[in-house]
Amino acid sequence: MLRSNYKIFEERREFFLNNLNGKAAIIPSASLVRHHADCEYPFRQDSNFWYLTGFDEPDSVALFLSQNPEGERFILFVTPKHIIQEVWHGFRWGIEGAEKEFKADKAHSIHDLEKLLPKYIKGSDEIVFSVGKNPSIEKIVLDIFASEIEGLSRHGTGANGIKSPDIYLNEMRLIKSDFEIKRMREAAEISARAHELVRQSISSKTNERQIQGLLEGFFLEQGARGPAYNSIVASGDNACILHYTLNNAELNKDELLLVDAGCSLNDYYNGDITRTIPIGGRFTQEQKVIYEIVLEAQKTAINEAIIGSNASNIHNIALRILVEGLKSIGLLRGDTDGIIEDGSYKHLYMHRTGHWLGLDVHDVGAYRMGEHDVSLQKGMILTVEPGIYISDRIPVPQGQPKIDEKWKGIGIRIEDDVLVTENEPEILSSAALKEISDLEF
Numbered sequence: 001m002l003r004s005n006y007k008i009f010e011e012r013r014e015f016f017l018n019n020l021n022g023k024a025a026i027i028p029s030a031s032l033v034r035h036h037a038d039c040e041y042p043f044r045q046d047s048n049f050w051y052l053t054g055f056d057e058p059d060s061v062a063l064f065l066s067q068n069p070e071g072e073r074f075i076l077f078v079t080p081k082h083i084i085q086e087v088w089h090g091f092r093w094g095i096e097g098a099e100k101e102f103k104a105d106k107a108h109s110i111h112d113l114e115k116l117l118p119k120y121i122k123g124s125d126e127i128v129f130s131v132g133k134n135p136s137i138e139k140i141v142l143d144i145f146a147s148e149i150e151g152l153s154r155h156g157t158g159a160n161g162i163k164s165p166d167i168y169l170n171e172m173r174l175i176k177s178d179f180e181i182k183r184m185r186e187a188a189e190i191s192a193r194a195h196e197l198v199r200q201s202i203s204s205k206t207n208e209r210q211i212q213g214l215l216e217g218f219f220l221e222q223g224a225r226g227p228a229y230n231s232i233v234a235s236g237d238n239a240c241i242l243h244y245t246l247n248n249a250e251l252n253k254d255e256l257l258l259v260d261a262g263c264s265l266n267d268y269y270n271g272d273i274t275r276t277i278p279i280g281g282r283f284t285q286e287q288k289v290i291y292e293i294v295l296e297a298q299k300t301a302i303n304e305a306i307i308g309s310n311a312s313n314i315h316n317i318a319l320r321i322l323v324e325g326l327k328s329i330g331l332l333r334g335d336t337d338g339i340i341e342d343g344s345y346k347h348l349y350m351h352r353t354g355h356w357l358g359l360d361v362h363d364v365g366a367y368r369m370g371e372h373d374v375s376l377q378k379g380m381i382l383t384v385e386p387g388i389y390i391s392d393r394i395p396v397p398q399g400q401p402k403i404d405e406k407w408k409g410i411g412i413r414i415e416d417d418v419l420v421t422e423n424e425p426e427i428l429s430s431a432a433l434k435e436i437s438d439l440e441f
């Protein structure tokens with residue numbers, strides 16, 4: 001996969017280097033994280049590092065030297081090959097592989113980072129490095145920065161500042177290329193089909209955990225890396241816990257099941273879909289009313305995912321429909337604008353309506369720049385996910401009606417992945433059905 005796609009990474013690096021304009025960027029990979037004893041979590045590469053290199057090993061550092069007009073501009077520090085280590089832990093590309101297969105102008109052992117980095121940084125105006133995330137690399141970078149600053153005061157040359165790579169990379173990552181859109185379609189498609197599998201087999205399942213197994217088994221079977229995030233399989237009142245991941249309750253036929261799950265592909269593009277379905281095949285009257293409100297809010301908000309609009313518009317449109325719907329059934333009262341302004345709906349809807357989606361599930365990129373909302377552009381991908389959660393965990397705000405018992409334990413969210421195009425929004429996850437007539441059996 002990588003070898004046929006290295007051109008994509010090369011193009012990104014070229015763009016990044018041109019924007020760096022005299023600065024040197026240091027982008028560390030992720031490291032393995034201990035799970036317990038000597039066992040580790042499955043490796044997950046750092047998204048920025050991946051985006052620029054396509055290199056999927058831990059304990060590596062990518063260096064971008066825009067102060068060099070040619071020659072050594074992209075340097076990789078990697079774990080060197082070691083036959084015995086590789087027998088235990090798996091294949092490594094090593095120094096030679098980093099140059100040959102990943103097109104580094106020069107590669108070194110990660111063990112030489114501290115020794116070689118000062119020389120490479122020389123001649124750069126500023127250092128680009130993400131402070132506060134990687135203590136061991138940060139120490140090396142700050143030592144170099146200290147001596148650069150000293151050089152600056154003694155003879156007038158040296159890097160004069162540390163900048164965040166986010167300034168350069170977030171904007172690049174926010175707009176998806178044609179290749180990325182293709183991958184995101186695939187991630188959404190596999191994720192949507194997993195939700196369909198749940199819908200079609202719900203009648204034979206008795207526990208949330210079985211649904212999780214079904215979803216995640218399907219992700220793996222389809223060749224994905226696994227779930228993009230901890231799958232949420234929440235029946236009944238559990239759905240009112242937004243990040244419920246225990247997934248171990250018995251399923252009751254008269255309750256709803258909220259499933260928030262998506263896969264992550266081998267190159268880390270993610271799906272993120274939520275569906276809420278009646279476990280016994282029939283919505284109760286109360287469940288149906290709430291579902292209809294959320295569905296209308298979601299569909300109307302999706303229509304707003306167009307060039308020139310923004311994430312606030314999408315949220316506000318969904319929120320207004322939710323509030324008016326809740327008013328119509330007596331769960332809120334008062335003037336709609338007033339309710340929205342003072343937040344007295346937040347015991348029933350306590351999150352935003354969506355987020356960017358890409359290599360990170362909550363992908364990088366600003367939603368606002370100071371006073372101004374970031375306008376939607378062609379190639380942006382975002383989720384649209386309104387919900388209503390009725391429980392007595394959050395006290396009813398003053399002036400709002402007490403919640404009748406018949407509503408409690410209903411938690412509904414509907415979430416799709418949406419691509420902003422030149423024309424209508426493209427719903428990447430549309431293969432997962434959501435109409436009431438499709439969910440009842």
Ligand SMILES: [Mn+2]
Nearest residue numbers: 272383385415
């Ligand atoms: Mn989401």
